[in-house]
Structure formats: structure tokens, C-alpha cells
Amino acid sequence: MTCDELYRRLTDHEEGVLDGNVCQEVERHLAECQSCHEIRHDLQDLSRLCREQASVELPVGVRRRIEGLLDSTA
């Protein structure tokens, strides 16, 4: 497996949708290629940074208006 081939498969690999043989090739390449290993590390850091972002909450006023809408039709 070349670096370009691995590059195209990294997300599918993490999503668990690759066939077993291809998955093994990806793992082997990552174990042997420092450059591709670092790319995966970067992507893992990117995912972690994103997960640390604050979640969004529906404003209380909007929630109450929707509750009112649902109640008014009871």
C-alpha cells in the first residue's frame, strides 16, 4: 500500500468500513511509515480539539415557546 492509498483510506479505516485484508494493510503501513503515522496523529488531535468545544443549548425562551405550541394543541 502506498502513502496515497493509505491517505484515501484513513477515514474509512477509522470508521471501520474497510475489508479485513485492506484493514490489515492499513495497519501495517501505519506501523512502518512515520509520515503516515503522524498524519493519523494529527487527525486524532483534530478530533479531540473538536470534541472539547462547548456544546450548544436551545435558548430557554425558544424551548418555552415550543412547549406552549405543543400545549396549545392538546
Added chain:
Amino acid sequence: MTTPLRADGTPHPANREALSQALVDHGDRLYSLALRITRDRDLAADAVQEAFATALQRAEGFRGESSIGTWLHRIVYTKSIDLLRARGREAPLVDEDKAAPGSEEDRVGGAPTWSRPPDEILLGAETREALERALTRITPMQRLVFELREVEGRDTDEVAGILDLPPGTVRVHLHRGRMRLRGLLADHFRGAVA
């Protein structure tokens, strides 16, 4: 309004009580979805409110083929785009990434690695701003898929259901978005440790 019942007498899956529970269970995520599409708090609030009104009107047509949560997300998605269009704003969320597999998009290219010591990559204010800037430089669909998947932690099938795209297409957008962001953020992180 009487609670709609199915012919066999069982409660309809999208009745008022179910929608009230869905507001509790999914309200924040529905608003988050609307906000990620509209980038406007007022429009996002309108989209969610209008979505519940529409869901009430269509309750009897809901067949329960998807979960009520997925159904509401689909309605919020549509409402958000409709509201953007009604206000004359572009809603460029079409599946516009036409790069063919194997094209330059899918090659390793010259983006340097982030090369930093362990624990150097932290979500401080500067990194948050750099990430926000980078997100404006990928396609709108890549951005939406990336945020739903990576920021909100939704699984690929759920994102596919919301956007009405095949899961494989979602993965292509996700992959290209991640790779572009990695490249766009390389200077930021290399600069941080220089």
C-alpha cells in the same frame, strides 16, 4: 387536538406527547444543527420552532420508518435552508464536492505534519479562532458533515439520515474536510511550537 391513534389503537409515534419528549431529548441538538446551517441564532431558533409546528401538522403522516429524532432533524435541516433562502442568503449546501477519487484532493500532498510535543495541542482561544477560520475555507457541505460528525459526535449513519445522503458520500465529505483542515491548521500548530 386529540392524540392521533393508529388503526390498531396504539398511540401514533409522533403525537404531541412524543414531540414534547423529543423536545427534551433532542432540543439542544436540533438547535445546534440549525445553527450550523444558518450561522444565525435567530434564524436557528425560528427553524426549530417552525420544525415543531410542521411536525405537529404532519404527525399523522409520520410512519415511524425512522426515529422521531431523525425525522425532526430532517425537518429542521429543511427549515433552516428554507429560512436562509427566504432571507436571500445563499444556502450552498448542495453536494458540490466533485473531485474525483484519485485526484489531487486524495493525495498526501505537501501539508506538513503538526509536529509538536505531546500535550502541546490544546484548545485555547487562538486555536479555537484558527479552527473557526479554517472551517470557513472548506466547502459548506464538508463543514456541516465535519461538525455534525466530529464536533457533535453523531455517527455517520445519523449524519447520512439527516442530510439524506448515502453513508459513503458522508464519509467522502468527512475525509476531505478533515484532510483540508489538517493542512489549513498546519501553519498554526507549527508556529505554536516554533
